[in-house]
Amino acid sequence: MNGTLLCFDRDLRLTDRAVYAASEPGSTLVPLLILDRRRSERIARNPRRAAYFCAAVAQLDAELRQRGSQLLVRRGAIDVTIRSVARATGARYVAWSKRYDPAGVREDLRMQAIVEELGLRALAVHEAVAIDPERLEFDTDESGFRSFNAFYRLWRAPGTLRAPIDVAAQFAPSVLPSEPLPRPEEFGAAAWRYPVGEGTARAALERFVNERLVEYPRAVRTPALPTSGLGLPLSFGLLSGREVAWSVRRRLEDPFLLAEERAGIERFLRAMARRDFLLFAGTESAPQPEDRLFARSSAELPALVEARTGFPLVDAGMRELLATGEMHPAVRAVVASFCCFDLGLDWRTGMESWEGLLVEDEPALAIGNWRWSAGLRIDMHFPRIIDPERQFLRGDPQGRYVRRWIPELALLSDARQIHARHTGQLALDLFEIGRYPNPMLDHRARARAFLARYAAWRAATLPVGDPRSSR
Numbered sequence: 001m002n003g004t005l006l007c008f009d010r011d012l013r014l015t016d017r018a019v020y021a022a023s024e025p026g027s028t029l030v031p032l033l034i035l036d037r038r039r040s041e042r043i044a045r046n047p048r049r050a051a052y053f054c055a056a057v058a059q060l061d062a063e064l065r066q067r068g069s070q071l072l073v074r075r076g077a078i079d080v081t082i083r084s085v086a087r088a089t090g091a092r093y094v095a096w097s098k099r100y101d102p103a104g105v106r107e108d109l110r111m112q113a114i115v116e117e118l119g120l121r122a123l124a125v126h127e128a129v130a131i132d133p134e135r136l137e138f139d140t141d142e143s144g145f146r147s148f149n150a151f152y153r154l155w156r157a158p159g160t161l162r163a164p165i166d167v168a169a170q171f172a173p174s175v176l177p178s179e180p181l182p183r184p185e186e187f188g189a190a191a192w193r194y195p196v197g198e199g200t201a202r203a204a205l206e207r208f209v210n211e212r213l214v215e216y217p218r219a220v221r222t223p224a225l226p227t228s229g230l231g232l233p234l235s236f237g238l239l240s241g242r243e244v245a246w247s248v249r250r251r252l253e254d255p256f257l258l259a260e261e262r263a264g265i266e267r268f269l270r271a272m273a274r275r276d277f278l279l280f281a282g283t284e285s286a287p288q289p290e291d292r293l294f295a296r297s298s299a300e301l302p303a304l305v306e307a308r309t310g311f312p313l314v315d316a317g318m319r320e321l322l323a324t325g326e327m328h329p330a331v332r333a334v335v336a337s338f339c340c341f342d343l344g345l346d347w348r349t350g351m352e353s354w355e356g357l358l359v360e361d362e363p364a365l366a367i368g369n370w371r372w373s374a375g376l377r378i379d380m381h382f383p384r385i386i387d388p389e390r391q392f393l394r395g396d397p398q399g400r401y402v403r404r405w406i407p408e409l410a411l412l413s414d415a416r417q418i419h420a421r422h423t424g425q426l427a428l429d430l431f432e433i434g435r436y437p438n439p440m441l442d443h444r445a446r447a448r449a450f451l452a453r454y455a456a457w458r459a460a461t462l463p464v465g466d467p468r469s470s471r
């Protein structure tokens, strides 16, 4: 048979797949899910993520059955599984979605070696990004740092964004017996309680584009307002970056577009471009000289993870994460800055502390954003320390977000009152408020101490003319 084993990993959808276009014309696809030890261990590290994954896989299988096929599930080593399924089906190709984080890239290389050793052809395809990577070359400035702005100009240039891929695929009827689908209990998780799948994700995208895009620029800096919520289905590949960016950009063709809508579209496209930028840069997590400015552990970390730092916006963010597995993007930046600069912790420590909590499953974006928060941007290195109290007063002036997640503070009327509770400017003796701690540290003193350490390190280590020494 002229067949291709299509290994599902990150892209749990059937439509808009670049892999169909890359496969041999007329090729029959055998949908395969391999749960090897590494993958199973990774899934089991986060019960909510495991539940979401199982629900998405069940939906994928249901859609394959509607097409007369079925997901072939195998638990075992990748090489043994591919050999036996290829032999049984006569497939000559093995296809999968490219991964972008360092561990994923290593996994892709291992997979390629396994496939080629078996005498089969490997097809690793870019599925997640919004653009056709062939059309884009990274711009580099003379320091060698890649610049997001230059990337964005290319990303937004006519012809770079790729339309969703409308190529039909033919799936093989289920001839081999499958092992049971992965179930949440297998990973110590409870069932996911909401609908999951590419149809649900597409409906959410449409709702967002039609109803909330206009609000996006405000939502993205206001913790009390929801952003698109598309990060989660995107990270499991229930939607592609192509489809999301394309649907949003198409709105620009409306001749009656209001200025606010245009602003919403541009702001959102920039967010999607940042996603591509960080995915392409996802392999860059090599140690940096600045790493020595940060500690790998601290006795203060539990206060952050248990949401009792006494900084309301930081604690509200962590409580949202603990309760739901998500955190508003604006608050993520505040919590990450607090972790890196106030607590002086290495970005990897911060990222690991979210690993078991955050449902989104895109390690390259986690790495890119945590590095960015620690001042180790791809295009320049410089610490940008966020003042959590000032950000709270500015982003959540009525305290709606904070009061929602910290009930101890719910009786206070706004951010100013909440801020004043520990400065002696507010004489309140309410039991609930008393249960919420005062700030665990002096933010300004910590920020000054970090900057002093940074300046000393920079003077001692960076040669004159290094781009980091002049910023």
Ligand SMILES: Cc1cc2nc3c(=O)[nH]c(=O)nc-3n(C[C@H](O)[C@H](O)[C@H](O)COP(=O)(O)OP(=O)(O)OC[C@H]3O[C@@H](n4cnc5c(N)ncnc54)[C@H](O)[C@@H]3O)c2cc1C
Pocket: 220, 226, 227, 228, 229, 230, 231, 232, 234, 235, 271, 272, 274, 275, 276, 278, 327, 328, 329, 332, 333, 336, 358, 360, 361, 362, 363, 365, 366, 367, 369, 370, 373
């Ligand atoms: C410290 C930190 C850690 C993060 N960890 C992750 C992570 O583990 N996994 C993950 O998918 N995202 C991560 N992000 C990026 C971003 O916060 C999420 O993509 C976003 O919160 C998802 O919610 P949304 O879809 O409602 O976002 P929206 O604001 O609606 O954004 C729309 C889409 O644009 C993309 N996007 C927006 N902001 C970013 C960004 N900063 N970087 C990359 N893409 C972006 C996402 O695909 C998102 O779905 C992190 C950000 C920070 C500051």
